[in-house]
Amino acid sequence: MEKEKILQYFYKEEAALFQEADQTRKMYCGDEVHLRGIIEFSNYCKRDCLYCGLRRSNNKLTRYRLSVNEIFEISLKASDLGYETIVLQSGEDEYYGIEDLCRLVSRIKKELKCAVTLCIGERTFEDYKSFKEAGADRYLLKFETSDKNLFCQLKPDSSYEKRLECIYFLKTLGYEIGSGNMVGLPGQSVETLAEDILFMYNLDLDMIGIGPFIPHPDTPLKDSQCGSLIDTLKTVAVTRIVTKNTHIPATTAVGSIEIEGRQKALQCGANVIMPNLTPVEYREYYQLYPNKICLTEKPSSCRACLEGIVRSLGRTIAQGCGPSLKKNESKKEVLG
Ligand code: SAH
Ligand code: SF4
Secondary structure (H helix, E strand, C coil), X not given: CCHHHHHHHHCCCHHHHHHHHHHHHHHXXXXXXXXXEEEEEECCCCCCCCCCCCCCCCCCCCCCEXXXXXXXXXXXXXXXXXXXXXXXXXXXXXXXXXXHHHHHHHHHHHHHCCEEEXXXXXXXXXXXXXXXXXXXXXXXXXXXXCCHHHHHHHCCCCCHHHHHHHHHHHHHCCCEEEEEEEECXXXXXXXXXXXXXXXXXXXXXXXXXXXXXXXCCCCCCCCCCCCCHHHXXXXXXXXXXXXXXXXXXXXXXXXXXXXXXXXXXXXXXXXXXXXXXXXXXXXXXXXXXXXXXXXCCCHHHHHHHHHHHHHHCCCEECCCCCCCCCCCCCHXXXXX
C-alpha cells in the first residue's frame, strides 16, 4: 500500500467512495453491528493534552471516580441488558491500584462472561501484562496523529515514540488492539490523514476509531476549528477500503457534531457502536469535548434507541462479543 493510492481515494467523488466503502464493509464484516458498552469510570487525568476537556489544567471541571464495586455493578446491569463487551475508559488516573483493576477485570470476565476492553492510557509493560493475565482481551490506545511534530505540540507530557512503544507492548502481549486518530486537528492536512491511514494499515489493527476533533471551551484549543463531518466520513470510508475487515466504530464524536453522524458513518464503512453506560449523574463531567450526545439516556432506553437506528439501516445487532475479524488470518490473506 502506498500513500499516493490512499490519497487518490480522498479525491474520489464522495458518493462513489462511500458506496465502495459500504460494499467493502458488507463483504468483509457483514451486516451485523457490534455494540461495545463503555463505562467512563474516572475523569481524573495526570496529562495535559491540549485538545481534551479532562486535561489536568482544566480546573473548571468537577472530578469524579467510581469505585471498583460500582464499576462491577454497572457492568452487571449492562450484561443483563445484553451487552457482551465492556469497555472501561478513564483519564490517566493512578488512584486505582493495579491489583484492584485486575480483580475487577477478572470478575467481569468470570462472572459476566463479557469481553473486557481497557482504555486507560499509557502504562508500563508490566501493567499491561498484569491486566492481560487478569483476562483483559482488548486495549484502545489512539495514536491521535501520525504527524510527530503535531503530536508533540498536542501532548506535551507524552512522546510519539512512547505512545508507539505502548502499542507495540500491547501487540507483544497478544491484546486485540484498537487505535486511531482525530480528524481536523489544527495543522493537519489531507496528506497527514493519508499517512495516518497508511500507518493504521501497517499496524494491522483489530479496531480503528476515527473521530472529529471538537474544540473544548476550557482548553488552549478553544478557538480552533472543529473537524468536519465530511472529512471524518471520508477518513472512515478510505480506512474501510484500505484495511478491509477491521472493526470501525461510528464514534460518539461523529454523532456529536451531527445528529445523524453515526448513521452516516455506519453507511460508509463503520460496523460498531459504543453506547455510553456511565451513570447519568456523572456523564456531564466526562466531556472530552463539548456537546457530547446521549448525556441523559438511561442504559435501557439507549439500547432500544440503538436497536432502532441499526434496524432503520437494514442491519442487525450482532450476538456474541464480536472478536477481531483478523484472528487466525495471516496479514497477507487479510490484505490480499
Ligand atoms: N486517557 C486515555 C483515554 C481517554 S481519552 C487516552 O488519552 O488514551 C479517549 C480519546 O478521546 C482520545 O484518544 C482522543 O482521541 C479523544 N478526545 C479527547 N479530546 C477530544 C476532543 N477535543 N475532540 C475529539 N476527541 C477527543
Ligand atoms: Fe487525559 Fe486522555 Fe484527555 Fe489526554 S486525552 S488529557 S490522556 S483523558
